[in-house]
Amino acid sequence: MIDEFHFDYIIIGNGLAGLQLALKMTSDSFFDNKQIALIDVSEKKTNDKTWSFWETKPSQWNDLTYKTWEHATVITSKKNIDLNLKPYQYKSIKSIDFYRHSISKLKKHSNIHFIKEKVYSVNESKQALVKTNKNTYTCNHVFDSRIPNISSGQIKNYTYLIQHFKGWVIKTNTAVFDNNKITMMDYRLKDGEQTTFTYILPFSKNEALIEFTYFTENTVTEAIYDTYIKTYIDTYLKIENYTVIETEMGQIPMTNFPFYKYNTKKTTKIGTAGGWVKGSTGYSFKHTEKKAAIIIGNLKANRIPSHNLFKSKYMFYDKVFLKVLKDENYKGEWIFQQFYDKNSIQTMFRFLDEESSFIEEIKIMWSLFSWSFIKAFFKTL
Known part of the structure; x- marks a missing residue:
């Protein structure tokens, strides 16, 4: 019973x-x-919310996947970095x-x-x-x-940022989007000297999620996100006629x-x-x-469930990265430009999946070599 x-x-x-x-x-x-x-x-x-991730093989999520992409771009004020994701696919699930x-x-x-x-x-x-x-x-x-x-008092000895964002799903009357390519990060539109970027998932040629994202210590009012999304649509996408069919907001701790x-x-x-x-x-x-x-x-195996849940070296990498981003938040654009310009996207995906080799990790660290990271490294130690 x-x-x-x-x-x-x-x-x-x-x-x-x-x-x-x-x-x-x-x-x-x-x-x-x-x-x-x-x-x-x-x-x-x-x-x-919308969850996005990447995979190289079919998985249990295939039937749920709303859209997949095999190409991406990262745009900074200095360059456009086009990325062929294969053998990975970038996927989104509602x-x-x-x-x-x-x-x-x-x-x-x-x-x-x-x-x-x-x-x-x-x-x-x-x-x-x-x-x-x-x-x-x-x-x-x-x-x-x-x-x-x-x-x-508990958090003061740790680095704490917030990834916060708002997104609009818009529908246009004409085909304006390249639905084969996502925009992972576009840094051309900024809110001051902070790490902010626009993220675009084109679901079809006339429908896309456009999201304005912050990696900062403090959040902003909802109206500020709306202002930047509208400015991006007007200035960079140059779309005049569209309908907002859905919105989403979120806050994710980066700590x-x-x-x-x-x-x-x-x-x-x-x-x-x-x-x-x-x-x-x-x-x-x-x-x-x-x-x-x-x-x-x-x-x-009759072990405590939380046994070996985390890999210490990746926790250390994240700690150094977060230290730089908190102390010098304006450097976010440079950091991510280096990430995706100096390393293959396949290497970056393995690194973010915590499946990279030590040689790949050294290469990634070298691509970010700067006084900011040297200071953060020793402060973290």
């Missing part, structure tokens, strides 16, 4: 990390007899498609239980206790996507703050709350998939 208040595992939050972890569990027979609860107050019925697919697939498993409640607290004794607005549940282990409350220190024997922080977002770029989709796979391996 199944106890409706006790589970083997509880996953708090049906976002990217929670659903990917649950999907990994249901794809492995080891978990067939494990009772798994997913608790979230939201039913995930809105398209609240969050609503991911939510619907994942929840539908999970509901086919009798050992998966969706609970629509708000979690108030997680405590630990002999078991983990999860208190919601309606009930108290127990389990052997909790996977918690709630971001911990971090005081200014070396050790979220992993909140992991315990009975609780593992996941997603943004677990530091799964790559600190130097904000990329999360494929990193989440990899970390979910590591957790599955740890559970099957």
Whole structure:
């Protein structure tokens, strides 16, 4: 008989990390007899973001992919850098498609239980206790996507920036976009001496996501994003007639703050709350998939789930990069120009995927060789 208040595992939050972890569990027979609860107050019925990533091979996400590209460009005030991504493909998935697919697939498993409640607290004794607005549940282990409350005193010894953005999906009456090429970064339009750029995903010849992005310490009002997006459309795309059919906004922490220190024997922080977002770029989709796979391996081997989730050398690289970007934020354009002009895009993708060779890492570091990075290197040490 199944106890409706006790589970083997509880996953708090049906976002990217929670659903990917649950999907990994249901794809492995080891978990067939494990009772798994997913608790979230939201039913995930809105398209609240677009996830983009790159892959070289077909994957489980193929049927969900909204659009793929094999070419990209990085534009700075000094040059245009055209990138042939092959054998990689850059892919985008709409969050609503991911939510619907994942929840539908999970509901086919009798050992998966969706609970629509708000979690108030997680405590630990002999078991983990999860208190919601309606009930108290127990389990052997909790996977918690709630971001911990971090005081200014806790964060002051770490580098903390925010990747924040707003995007418009616009539709035009005529074919104006090259739908075979994304604009990864266009630095021609700036908000002062800060790292800001425009990002473009052309879904078709007359529809595209146009996003204005900051890598800064402070956020801005929504109207400021709108002003820059409109200016970019008017000045650089020179589009006069268009309709805004959708908008999205987001904030992603770019930090070396050790979220992993909140992991315990009975609780593992996941997603943004677990530091799964790559600190130097904000990329999360494929990193989440990899970390979910590591957790599955740890559970099957009877290890603490958070064992070996992070690679120390990449944490160090991110730490140096973030230090430069925080101390000299205006240098963002130069940094990313060096990244993509002095290294192949395939090397950069491997580096960002944390799959690069030591020789590739040395080459990347050399391309950024400057007094700024030397100072940051020794300050980080």
